[in-house]
Amino acid sequence: MAECIWFFAEERDGELRKVAYEAARTARRLADEAGTQAVGVLLGSGVTGLAEKLGCYGADKVFVVDDEAMKNYTADGYAEVTAKLVEEHKPAVLILAASVLGKDLSSRLAARLEVGLAMDCMELKIGDDKKLVAKRPIYAGKAMCECVPGGEPQMASIRPNVFPTGEPDESKKAEVVAVPLNVDPSLMKTKVVDIQKDTSGKIELTEAEIIVSGGRGMKGPENYTILEELAGVMGAAVGASRSAVDAGWRPHSDQVGQTGKVVSPNLYVACGISGAIQHLAGMSSSKVIVAINKDPEAPIFAKADYGIVADLFEAVPVMTEEMKKLKA
Amino acid sequence: MEIVACLKQVPDTETQIKIAGDNKSIESGDIKWVMNPYCEFGVEESLRLKEKFGGSVTVVSVGPARTVEALRTALAMGADKAVHVETDEALTPLATAKLLAAAVKDLNPDIIFCGQRAVDGDQAQVGQALAQYLGMPHVALGVKVEVAEDKSSVKVSQPTEGQTVVYEMPLPALVTAQKGLNEPRYASLPGIMKAKKKPMDKKSPADLGVSLESKMTILQLTPPPQRAAGKIIAGETVADKVVELVKLLREEAKIV
Ligand SMILES: Cc1cc2nc3c(=O)[nH]c(=O)nc-3n(C[C@H](O)[C@H](O)[C@H](O)COP(=O)(O)OP(=O)(O)OC[C@H]3O[C@@H](n4cnc5c(N)ncnc54)[C@H](O)[C@@H]3O)c2cc1C
Ligand SMILES: Nc1ncnc2c1ncn2[C@@H]1O[C@H](COP(=O)(O)O)[C@@H](O)[C@H]1O
Numbered sequence A: 001m002a003e004c005i006w007f008f009a010e011e012r013d014g015e016l017r018k019v020a021y022e023a024a025r026t027a028r029r030l031a032d033e034a035g036t037q038a039v040g041v042l043l044g045s046g047v048t049g050l051a052e053k054l055g056c057y058g059a060d061k062v063f064v065v066d067d068e069a070m071k072n073y074t075a076d077g078y079a080e081v082t083a084k085l086v087e088e089h090k091p092a093v094l095i096l097a098a099s100v101l102g103k104d105l106s107s108r109l110a111a112r113l114e115v116g117l118a119m120d121c122m123e124l125k126i127g128d129d130k131k132l133v134a135k136r137p138i139y140a141g142k143a144m145c146e147c148v149p150g151g152e153p154q155m156a157s158i159r160p161n162v163f164p165t166g167e168p169d170e171s172k173k174a175e176v177v178a179v180p181l182n183v184d185p186s187l188m189k190t191k192v193v194d195i196q197k198d199t200s201g202k203i204e205l206t207e208a209e210i211i212v213s214g215g216r217g218m219k220g221p222e223n224y225t226i227l228e229e230l231a232g233v234m235g236a237a238v239g240a241s242r243s244a245v246d247a248g249w250r251p252h253s254d255q256v257g258q259t260g261k262v263v264s265p266n267l268y269v270a271c272g273i274s275g276a277i278q279h280l281a282g283m284s285s286s287k288v289i290v291a292i293n294k295d296p297e298a299p300i301f302a303k304a305d306y307g308i309v310a311d312l313f314e315a316v317p318v319m320t321e322e323m324k325k326l327k328a
Numbered sequence B: 001m002e003i004v005a006c007l008k009q010v011p012d013t014e015t016q017i018k019i020a021g022d023n024k025s026i027e028s029g030d031i032k033w034v035m036n037p038y039c040e041f042g043v044e045e046s047l048r049l050k051e052k053f054g055g056s057v058t059v060v061s062v063g064p065a066r067t068v069e070a071l072r073t074a075l076a077m078g079a080d081k082a083v084h085v086e087t088d089e090a091l092t093p094l095a096t097a098k099l100l101a102a103a104v105k106d107l108n109p110d111i112i113f114c115g116q117r118a119v120d121g122d123q124a125q126v127g128q129a130l131a132q133y134l135g136m137p138h139v140a141l142g143v144k145v146e147v148a149e150d151k152s153s154v155k156v157s158q159p160t161e162g163q164t165v166v167y168e169m170p171l172p173a174l175v176t177a178q179k180g181l182n183e184p185r186y187a188s189l190p191g192i193m194k195a196k197k198k199p200m201d202k203k204s205p206a207d208l209g210v211s212l213e214s215k216m217t218i219l220q221l222t223p224p225p226q227r228a229a230g231k232i233i234a235g236e237t238v239a240d241k242v243v244e245l246v247k248l249l250r251e252e253a254k255i256v
Helices: A018-034 A047-055 A073-088 A100-113 A220-234 A242-246 A276-284 A311-328 B037-053 B067-077 B095-109 B126-134 B190-196 B240-253
Strands: A005-008 A037-045 A061-066 A093-097 A118-123 A121-125 A134-136 A141-151 A154-158 A175-178 A191-197 A210-215 A235-241 A265-269 A288-293 A306-309 B001-008 B009-011 B034-036 B057-065 B081-087 B113-115 B138-142 B144-147 B151-159 B163-170 B174-176 B200-203 B216-222
Touching: A005 A018, A005 A073, A005 A100, A018 A037, A018 A047, A018 A093, A018 A121, A018 A154, A018 A242, A018 B200, A037 A047, A037 A073, A047 A061, A047 A175, A047 B001, A061 A073, A073 A100, A073 A134, A073 A154, A073 B126, A093 A100, A100 A118, A100 A154, A100 B126, A100 B138, A100 B151, A118 A134, A118 A141, A134 A154, A141 A154, A141 A288, A220 A235, A220 A276, A220 A311, A235 A242, A235 A288, A235 B095, A242 B151, A288 A311, A306 B240, A311 B240, B001 B037, B001 B126, B009 B067, B034 B067, B037 B057, B037 B067, B037 B144, B037 B174, B057 B067, B057 B095, B067 B081, B067 B190, B067 B200, B095 B126, B113 B126, B126 B138, B138 B163, B151 B174
Parallel strands: A005 A037, A005 A093, A037 A061, A061 A175, A093 A154, A118 A154, A210 A235, A210 A265, A265 A288, A288 A306, B001 B057, B001 B113, B057 B081, B081 B200, B113 B174, B138 B174
Antiparallel strands: A121 A134, A134 A141, A141 B216, A191 B163, B009 B034, B138 B151, B144 B151, B151 B163
8 A cells, every 4th residue: 555645635614625525635645646546534523424525526535633623623643643643554646725724734744754845736647756746836827837846745736726626527436544543632721712704604714716806996995896796697706906905995814926825726816916026926826817996007908818998886796796697 | 931932034035036046956146035024923822921931031943043043033032042043954844843842851941932834945844843852842823822721731713614713732833823923023123133142042953963964855946837828808898807707717728
């Protein structure tokens, strides 16, 4: 079983997250390139039933630690449990999502295992010598770094929404291997004392397929309703520039950019956003970018696939109506 | 309370990044260096804890000679002393974390702050690795930090996708700072004057007995994929333009 490509399957509230499927499919592809198996790790409480399904996304096998102590993610707990599994089975590669959980877990785990970790990758392949080769943005995407993480397993985390999940093959089931908790819970020092759900039912920016984002050009917090209407029709999340956040119009968690969230949706619609370098850092890996800005010289137009020079207060409501027609 | 804030000096976020001739590093000639913005939140939180609980704040940084400027900024904000681990080498996160662990161990910190990531390599790894090496629990992306009155534990709020999780850890522990934690203060003029007299302890990796072995091979740096020049959509009226846009999104980009 050595040489396998492992992935970490992220779960929350009894459901696998989309990034778990992205990681599974990526591990499958790498395993095919390397001529080996794709193996998942799933930690949680009452999660055994989810494991089989990872087979639909390419997992041959899934190790499951299903225990009350694994109910909530804590860095020290999850890192130690995963490290023990890795030490026992010695995979060649371990892939995680570059989600909040995945970035945190992978960092602690890499130090625990004393191996190299390529964080937030945009591309992964198996090179000629069967080693994982990763490509990741540095300096907020102003350069790309191609690198080979050292040690065993080679570790990489993958940026959400970049690696395809592929269509699930419902006929495929993964072999499920139950593993008893391998770490004394009293050694896990971190406890979760509260979880506050965002009640707004908002789509999370880093996971959204479409983002409609507003900047200082929105002129005030009340005007975001026109973006919310457009987002509602398109099934999009609403983002913001730092200027809008600093003005108190939108919460910190909505900020896109170098000191906000890095997003890669299929479509990013920037409304009244000038396109400062720090904003571009957060959204230039979007597949299609649309800019609506009344200033034809705004730098955002240099990055946009489609630009509309117009007053957003005129353009956005028309777009909402057009999208409604399309969806009708 | 013994409080430690780890900070890194990074290129100002406005900096244009040029890849150097070796294709493995960047040209460092015209860069304006500043304290990593996320580290500012960590320094600020350290100062606030000291104001509440007493004790001292030590700021620590690993980097070349210029790093002293970032440490001085933190001293001017109000930190008590600085430790500079001087090296010109480009280090991996693990090597940096080992140096930091060796540098802070004897301070017996109750709490350590790092930034959630440094905006140069965008690694988001050093804080977690440091906590692991020191055998401490950690919580990343803290936007609220509440140390218990008896200083035995800390509660940290962490925003994740669609929810905020509140963690509790016994001290000593490490927190990585996210935007929203606080508004960092500016260094005052008297602060800047005072900073000049505050202790700046210099150490080398050799003094700390740390091996800088790298677990990462850089093959090459490349410019980011260029986006093809886009279309400015023409039209008589705004409505015409938008109708055309939606058509293009559907028929050309096939995205809606
Ligand atoms: C360390 C650091 C970190 C930073 N991090 C981030 C970050 O993470 N994210 C971020 O976004 N910024 C960040 N910034 C800030 C960044 O430099 C810019 O100041 C900010 O992005 C500008 O926001 P904006 O485009 O909304 O505002 P502006 O630059 O003021 O642009 C407003 C735009 O709206 C247009 N407009 C106005 N009215 C209308 C209208 N009626 N119709 C159409 N268009 C209109 C204007 O033409 C203009 O182009 C950071 C800065 C620093 C120094
Ligand atoms: N060279 C360094 N010296 C001191 N602290 C550092 C250094 N590198 C990283 N850190 C700390 O670790 C955090 C995360 O950095 P990184 O893992 O490089 O993204 C930074 O915000 C700092 O608090």
